[in-house]
Amino acid sequence: MKKVLLLLIPLLTIGLVSKLNAQCTPYNFKTVINSIDVNGATATANLDVSFNIQANNGNKYIFIHLWTGANYSQVNINWGASSQKAPTKAELNGASDEHPTLYNLAIDNNSIPPAYRTAYADPTLTLNVPAGIPSVTRLSNGADSFVVKNIEVNFDASLLQSLGSIIQGVVWSSNASTYSKNMSVQCYLAGAVFLADPVISGGGSCGTGTYSVTITHNSLVQNNTLSGSFDVYADADGNGQFSSANDILITSGGAIPFSIAAATSVNSYYSGSQTFSGNLGSYKNRNLFVVLTSGSTTLIQFLSTTQCSTLPVTFKSFTVARNNQTVAIKWETAFEQNNRGFYIQRNVNGEWKDIAFVFSKAEGGNSSEPLSYMYNDPNNLSGVSYYRVLQVDLSGLGKFSEVRVVRGEELASKLMLFPNPGTNGKVNVIFQDETSPKNVFVYDATGRAVKTFKNIVSANLTIEQLKPGVYNIQVINTASQAVSSGKFIVKD
Numbered sequence: 001m002k003k004v005l006l007l008l009i010p011l012l013t014i015g016l017v018s019k020l021n022a023q024c025t026p027y028n029f030k031t032v033i034n035s036i037d038v039n040g041a042t043a044t045a046n047l048d049v050s051f052n053i054q055a056n057n058g059n060k061y062i063f064i065h066l067w068t069g070a071n072y073s074q075v076n077i078n079w080g081a082s083s084q085k086a087p088t089k090a091e092l093n094g095a096s097d098e099h100p101t102l103y104n105l106a107i108d109n110n111s112i113p114p115a116y117r118t119a120y121a122d123p124t125l126t127l128n129v130p131a132g133i134p135s136v137t138r139l140s141n142g143a144d145s146f147v148v149k150n151i152e153v154n155f156d157a158s159l160l161q162s163l164g165s166i167i168q169g170v171v172w173s174s175n176a177s178t179y180s181k182n183m184s185v186q187c188y189l190a191g192a193v194f195l196a197d198p199v200i201s202g203g204g205s206c207g208t209g210t211y212s213v214t215i216t217h218n219s220l221v222q223n224n225t226l227s228g229s230f231d232v233y234a235d236a237d238g239n240g241q242f243s244s245a246n247d248i249l250i251t252s253g254g255a256i257p258f259s260i261a262a263a264t265s266v267n268s269y270y271s272g273s274q275t276f277s278g279n280l281g282s283y284k285n286r287n288l289f290v291v292l293t294s295g296s297t298t299l300i301q302f303l304s305t306t307q308c309s310t311l312p313v314t315f316k317s318f319t320v321a322r323n324n325q326t327v328a329i330k331w332e333t334a335f336e337q338n339n340r341g342f343y344i345q346r347n348v349n350g351e352w353k354d355i356a357f358v359f360s361k362a363e364g365g366n367s368s369e370p371l372s373y374m375y376n377d378p379n380n381l382s383g384v385s386y387y388r389v390l391q392v393d394l395s396g397l398g399k400f401s402e403v404r405v406v407r408g409e410e411l412a413s414k415l416m417l418f419p420n421p422g423t424n425g426k427v428n429v430i431f432q433d434e435t436s437p438k439n440v441f442v443y444d445a446t447g448r449a450v451k452t453f454k455n456i457v458s459a460n461l462t463i464e465q466l467k468p469g470v471y472n473i474q475v476i477n478t479a480s481q482a483v484s485s486g487k488f489i490v491k492d
Contacts, residue, residue: 069165
């Protein structure tokens with residue numbers, strides 16, 4: 001007998017298995033299950049997947065790999081390794097396909113418009129290609145919002161009767177200039193759950209000092225009941241990984257019992273939910289873990305808590321400048337509260353790395369007076385380097401500075417344009433002469449001047465509100481009358 005379900009289940013991220021690259025992680029990830037067809041021992045799920053990811057050169061190619069929850073747990077890939085290349089079929093599926101993928105998708109985000117690839121870097125791995133093209137929308141914050149429709153995944157129908165992750169997977173991207181097995185993994189979200197029962201949602205509120213947990217049970221059978229209990233822990237060490245030894249139990253009165261009947265008809269399936277609340281106590285600034293037990297199954301769900309404490313530092317200025325093979329990094333704070341210090345981070349080829357830590361000059365981490373800091377970074381790299389400062393306070397909260405760019409030594413005599421193609425209607429310019437006044441002219445493809453800037457003395461310039469197209473730029477040094485020119489593209 002064939003049964004068809006129409007489910008609306010949000011994506012979950014399970015704390016024990018989820019890994020991410022925090023610098024460019026896909027976020028706002030959601031899954032809509034359009035239908036599940038059950039035919040004998042086989043189930044076919046039709047999914048729509050959406051996610052946001054920063055629109056930068058680190059995301060030229062985007063990949064999705066899906067497994068059953070049990071097979072995903074056997075995948076042994078260190079997604080955080082700096083040397084990680086495009087995983088091979090053997091890495092994804094294991095020896096003799098012992099944990100085979102259910103689905104593999106590749107998006108060419110380097111083409112206009114983005115399109116699905118028909119072959120993977122390892123040609124022995126089969127790609128799935130939905131009809132049409134992915135929908136991409138540029139957001140006001142500079143991110144791209146992707147929607148991939150009609151992903152069809154076949155799996156064992158018996159999994160629909162089990163608890164936990166049914167379909168689980170990885171999303172990763174690369175900034176590689178060529179599509180090959182040597183593509184590096186730049187951004188990733190590993191361990192995302194695409195379909196699960198039960199669904200655990202909620203979080204904490206610093207404003208009210210309370211938490212809310214909702215457990216939703218979905219079933220093929222009306223009035224099917226899911227029973228068990230759960231505990232709530234505060235992420236005391238702030239590392240996003242659950243540990244009963246290190247994290248703090250909030251539900252100290254004992255585990256909270258639940259019994260939920262899937263009684264409400266939703267299209268062709270049945271659902272029920274129950275919501276619980278409690279107090280965060282002294283842990284109102286900490287994220288949470290829900291540890292749910294039903295029978296012999298234990299599930300762990302990470303839930304975020306809204307932060308409402310005062311930001312620990314106000315940045316007054318932040319500059320970087322090259323002096324031969326050294327980059328001078330300088331910043332000034334106008335205010336510091338409970339501040340421990342600053343991680344200096346450098347990005348080359350799409351990967352942020354800590355290069356130094358500078359302790360706060362403020363006595364006890366507190367100061368209402370301006371404080372100046374400097375660090376000299378040995379840097380003889382030939383390309384462009386990006387820098388930022390991550391401030392961290394004594395309780396684990398933090399704040400990023402803005403990002404600054406410095407050219408490599410080999411680029412000292414060149415006009416730098418980035419990103420090229422430009423995104424979100426803008427492009428950045430780094431000048432070869434950082435001190436002399438410059439006049440800048442931007443021309444469209446017809447030769448018409450569309451932007452003019454006079455007497456620019458800063459090291460860089462951001463040109464905004466450009467329509468998609470091809471542009472020429474001319475820079476005239478008003479002191480020497482030297483002329484530099486270049487060409488760039490602005491994408492939709």
